[in-house]
Amino acid sequence: MRVSVDAALCTGHGRCYALAPQLFAPDDFGHCALVVGDGVVPNGLEEQARVGRDNCPEHAITISD
Amino acid sequence: MTNAESVPELGWTNVDPEMSARPQQFYPMMRDMGVVEAEEMMLITRHEDVVWALRHPDLFSSGSDAIDIGNIRPLIPLQIDPPDHVKFRRLLDPLFAPREMEKLEADVRALVVELIDEFAEAGECEFNGAVAIPLPCTVFLRLLGLPLADLDLFLRFKDEIIRPVAATPAEGRAMARKTGAEIYAYFETVIAERRRKPQDDMLSGFLSAEIDGEVLTTEDIMDIAYLFLLAGLDTVTASLGCAVAYLAAHPERQQALRDEPSLIPAAIEELLRWETPVPGVVRVATQDVEVAGSMIPAGATVTCLLASANTDGAEFADPESVDFARAANRHLAFGAGVHRCLGSHLARLEMRVALEELHARVPQYEVEAGKTPIYTMGIRGVEYLPLVWSVS
Ligand code: HEM
Ligand code: SF4
Secondary structure (H helix, E strand, O other), rough: OEEOOOOOOOOOOOOOHHHOOOOEEOOOOOOOEEEOOOOOOOOOOOOHHHHHHHHHOOOOOOEEO | OOOOOOOOOOOOOOHHHHHHOHHHHHHHHHHHHEEEOOEEEEEEEEEEHHHHHHHHOOOOOOOOOOOOOOOOOOOOOOOOOOHHHHHHHHHHHHHHHHHHOOHHHHHHHHHHHHHHHHHHHEEEEEHHHHHHHHHHHHHHHHHHHOOHHHOOOOOOOHHHOOOOOOOHHHHHHHHHHHHHHHHHHHHHHHHHHHHHHOOHHHHHHHHOOEEEEEEOOOHHHHHHHHHHHHOOHHHHHHHHHHHHHHHHHHHHHHHHHHOOHHHHHHHHHHHHHHHHHOOEEEEEEEOEEEOOOOOEOOOEEEEHHHHHHHHOOOOOOOOOOOOOOOOOOOOOOOOOOHHOOOOHHHHHHHHHHHHHHHHHOOOOOOOOOOOOOOEEEOOOOOOOOOOOEEOO
């Protein structure tokens, strides 16, 4: 599973990194940065990826397999 | 200090208490209509459309025609459209980013504990006067480096603008303009003092901040501070009041938070969704634009009804139920798009710490028998929240 954050859509609500801190983290502006730089979701964190996606008001997070 | 005893007079901003107590009941009908035309204003009501509009500031401008809150220049960054808007946000976002807010937590907690210890043994309190009003105001004064003695002055400033006790809207605007002039004068004086003698506070920090190689002017800093005052106090008071009023009326929910404080952040998000204390944000259409099958004409004042979007069944499963374990919650209580609330991480911090300490220190509370919380229109808050609990 891969996860990506569209920086053009992210406005820093912070829902993703509050709920799924193992995958998402805030940058200095409070926008989302991926903890795993390459976007490959580590085994066992698939649910965190979904939680992030499903709670982002800007639809900035997408998942592909 | 703050008026804990008297119920404020009802001004023209208040309508039928039935309607303001449960506005959620009207939204399904409005969403069915898509765009609602009401008194010189068009309302966008569906989640998808609200997000779309807020993501198109080129079509829906936040320029100063949209709202008048006593200001004479555009408020920064609220009334600045792209492309300039982002320059201010690049400057301000780091100051309100989660990492910065974490540094405030210990201070905020000490303040909350101090406020709650005042009344925990008494078995009763008026929650607004005791916590929901002084908390955000004190945090704000400390953040900007202003004297705590100015607390009452600041409360008067924001109340006279947000909740003017006036007979007509025109009279309300005139009052707001007068108070606005006082706010500008206050900050102009403080900024001049900081220029002479900088301190370790946010206002002093602004003095050397640059945009496109130019330092902020005194006017810029005044326009930022003015907005902070109006955006960061009443909203938190209202959100906390709504949350605690809800919990007072739902003892089993309240107990769940007391038993399991780790539920509090999710409960806050869900209560923000359900109550949506800032029910709508205003824009002006820059051109004719079609939304949900309706034509919005250029120049029309448009309200994006966040509150209605937040109970839209097309976005939320079982939208009328308040579910602290909701799996997907894309609520818009802090807006969406480029103007997403700058203070959202601060607001969340204040609310979380307040609810944590309240439930750790006060047993099952309820609204005093015979009293009914009165909800306000405009910003949705409760005017007066008398709580009681038993003390051993
Ligand atoms: C729970 C409390 C709060 C709620 C519900 C709330 C809600 C909102 C909403 C809905 C907006 C978007 C306005 C628009 O799109 O036109 C906004 C913007 C803003 N809020 Fe908050 N707010 C809260 C607390 C705060 C606090 C504590 C601050 C502290 C400084 C703050 C500062 C701002 C600022 C500066 C903006 C303008 C952002 C921009 O235009 O780029 N807010 N807020
Ligand atoms: S929830 Fe969405 S908008 Fe908010 S920080 Fe995460 S990716 Fe960005």
